[in-house]
Amino acid sequence: MPELRKDPVIGRWVIISAERGKRPMDFPHKTEKLRGGFCPFCPGHEKKTPPEVLSYPAIPGDSTSEWSVRVVPNKFPALIIEGDLQRKGIGLYDMMTGIGAHEVVIDTPDHGKSLADYDESHISNVLEAYQSRLRDLSHDKRFRYILIFKNQGEEAGASLEHSHTQLIATPIIPKRVIEELEGAASHFEIKERCIYCDIIDQERFDGRRLIFENDDFVAISPFAARFPFETWILPKRHESHFHKMEPAQRLQLASLLKVILRKLNLALDNPAYNFVIHTAPINDRKDWYFHWHIELMPKLTQVAGFEWGSGFYINPTPPEEAAGYLRNLKLD
């Protein structure tokens, strides 16, 4: 019997269709080969990107050494940094000038590598770059939100194959973030507890949707997962803002992220994936009841379209099965 399950934060129902049950080997996908051609993100081609806004040297403290992580403005930005934020009504409609920032974190100088291949300290440096840019951009009073996301692999929408992460600062708060903030606020009003802290407690106690945990972080298959092998990573200690994560905790996140990505790569034959960092809005808002986390979605099914049109998802892999499979997978 299939089940209908409700996301406890934003109230979205999904169909978990065990009858169509899919195991990892049931998802056919093209193994991506390196596409080759000129890469503007490779060392030696630094002049092909706009001037960098941040760079970490390969040898810490030695700025003459090669870079290991590099942040540059996007050459084809979706939003533009220069100009005034102007609001306008057109009859019924509202619009704003497209003011914002659009940056690219080049995760590595090595064209063939992806996040899962780096050692923990390098992953931690990448995360530190995210935090640093978030902190810096949050001083710009025109911005209300900074969205950090990674498209890994062509099927997940990456237009360049050299591993990178994108950061978009917007003068609005994305709808999904507002929904999560409202869901968390309404739970807090009734219970005087954080809903994500409650989720972590229940998942660690229950265990069926738990994939992996270490001292500071936990990785779960969410109860109302929209996609097969969708994975959420949450800090155990309540914190609303990603950029406030401390160095020791960051290393723990790097370590857990590496485990999760390696498990997904092993289970699903190096799938394309997206992740999005869900953090509270920047600036003065009092969103301490929010709990930052990462949502990671392997791109396994061609289910787009009707889901966009309806907000309704059918997931052929029960999250308990996905979590059980990943939990029991041995890494060498």
Next chain:
Amino acid sequence: MPELRKDPVIGRWVIISAERGKRPMDFPHKTEKLRGGFCPFCPGHEKKTPPEVLSYPAIPGDSTSEWSVRVVPNKFPALIIEGDLQRKGIGLYDMMTGIGAHEVVIDTPDHGKSLADYDESHISNVLEAYQSRLRDLSHDKRFRYILIFKNQGEEAGASLEHSHTQLIATPIIPKRVIEELEGAASHFEIKERCIYCDIIDQERFDGRRLIFENDDFVAISPFAARFPFETWILPKRHESHFHKMEPAQRLQLASLLKVILRKLNLALDNPAYNFVIHTAPINDRKDWYFHWHIELMPKLTQVAGFEWGSGFYINPTPPEEAAGYLRNLKLD
């Protein structure tokens, strides 16, 4: 300068990124070839589907003639029709048994044809089949909503290439529908007018986003379109429920749908697409302020993933350009 635009009904902001401006020829896509193999939807294979729940004969009134439209239960249903609707809490979480209906409208006996190839009276018959099933299923008191959608082409998620439409009856109202109902209700409270009627008025007066209209229907590129060439089709006369459309109006819709699909096929080289019928919930609810419509989304860009994670969309084709292009396209 890019623009941020807000959907007036559900409040979602999108980036309209004219700098990345895309014209129809900029969307590379694989032309779909017939995949071949055994097709359970073709005439002569009727035993390979569950017994039909509705069928229209090719010669009206002559039930001994071949079928021209046929509706069958989905052989691999996402929701199951038999059983009681049971609600359950699991700690923090809510779930329900997966009770519902999942049917397939086989649009045509002709394997190689798609909706755009039929004549108007056949398209009207297909629409009538949707209405008839909607009406019938709405007598089942366990159901709250009936979702009708089409995935055309492999890239849009169609698992069988023989043209068909799906219908899912659910014991919940999908999130996106709730958002539209709330948006329409809140506009009505303030203005005492239907927001979709206001949109139609403004678009017909403005003209820049108007693609095509006839006596009873209008096709527009929505102001805050999420996708290139996204198209909405709305009845000019206010009506909340799709299944209440009358035969004369249905023929008008069939005629407009054919024009729009032919224009999209010509402009975008037979793109894969999805459409979703947005209609008010069935049964006793008083949703007369809602205005049913069809949202049609050609599948041109590989932008899934971060959009799912954030609810935030970047559209490289301004809706004015898409509408202008389609409006001026001559059909022979």
